[in-house]
Amino acid sequence: MSVKEDIAQISRAAKAASNYLASASSTAKSEALLNMAVSLMENQDVLTAENSKDLDAAREKGISRAMLDRLTLTGSRITTMADGLREVSALPDPVGTIANISRRPNGLQVGKMRIPLGVIGIIYEARPNVTADAAGLCIMSGNAVILRGGSESIHSNRAIAKLLQEGLEKAGLPKEAVQLVPTTDREAVLEMLQREDEIDLIIPRGGEGLIRFVSENSRIPVIKHYKGVCHVFIDKEADIEKGISIVMNSKVQRPGVCNALETLLVDRGIAGDFLPKVAKSLANAKVELRGCAESRALLPGIKEATEEDWHAEYLDLTLAVKIVDNMDDAIAHIRQYGSLHTESIVTDNYSQAMRFIREVNSSVVMVNASTRFSDGNQLGLGAEIGISTTKLHSFGPMGVVDLTTEKFIVLGEGQIRE
Secondary structure, eight states, X not given: OOHHHHHHHHHHHHHHHHHHHTTOOHHHHHHHHHHHXXXXXXXXXXXXXXXXXXXXXXXXXXXXXXXXXXXXXXXXXXXXXXXXXXXXXXXXXOXXXXXXXXXXXXXXXXXXXXXXXXXXXXXXXXXXXXXXXXXXXXXHTTOEEEEEOOGGGHHHHHHHHHHHHHHHHHTTOOGGGEEEOOOOOHHHHHHHTTOTTTOOEEEEESOXXXXXXXXXXXXXXXXXXXXXXXXXXXXXXXXXXXXXXXXXXXXXXXXXXXTSEEEEEEEHHHXXXXXXXXXXXXXXXXXXXXXXXXXXXXXXXXXXXXXXXXHOOOOSSEEEEEEESXXXXXXXXXXXXXXXXXXXXXXXXXXXXXXXXXXXXXXXXXXXXXXXXXXXXXTTSSSOSOEEOSOSXXXXXXXXXXXXXXXXXXXXXXXXXX
């Protein structure tokens, strides 16, 4: 069977499964997710064995440290995947809920009902946990999903997908509701992007190149989960120790993910006290700093930041540092160089905090908190399909509700239009 025929068959099967799933009970969907969680936990040895094949191949190719981190499945990460499925299974089912019922002067009752999107195509790189997270969210929201992971995680993804399908069948749901594209051929991506009659939405997750490729070649609507150029702004009225803790966690706790800190902005009024102290902690964590002229004057020996550094998503132990005049300057920098992902302010001034929240238009804006909390699980969504930096139709971490839309419903008693 050719790649084109294979994708056509997968797409048609997903469409049929989505029609069934759209009317499936909340109980059946929750049961499927719980079955999936059990299967993952009971087959950890299988998953780590398959994952080791991917890791060995990745090392031979000289893959970056950040990508290796994303690719690795450990016992704790498998547990996190299973926990995410359990959390999603316990969330309220949005499908079928009716809101904003109002009565028109002619007696008609008009409202909106939440419905699934249909079939969602996920095109992603490296992280095998996306396979479980995406499947769980799609099933709970009544959608079928077609998963096309990267070649670097093919063994891991196949093993996970097989277990997820078993969970569906045990709950009496069609296994075709979760399908993994079996080939790593790039032609498969191009074929998926043309199946507008069966696939309703495409979500790419990965590097800038992948997202641009998908956006430029898709006949299907695309929600971009773009790069994370995340900022922390240290206001002149910040608590220094709190600021150091937030910067360290944002940058060092897991540098290879999209919600990690990439640019540190420091108000000139506090820079002399704050920067030497935070730089010492960052140096102990082996973080390379690249700074503006003023920050280099305070921190002799750090590298000079170039224009490219302000745009950079390092995904590594590298951090750009800039001293700014004030909040106006910080916000202007974020607007020019940010990617609409996540920004945080550290301040003890309530007015400054509220202004930052109002005027910074990224998908997640925080006050006195690590950027690492910009995550569906951490924000109460159970898991996330990704963090949308596209304002339509969803912005920020996408959970179950974000994978549905609304249709109008009209309840009448025989009214006719004159």
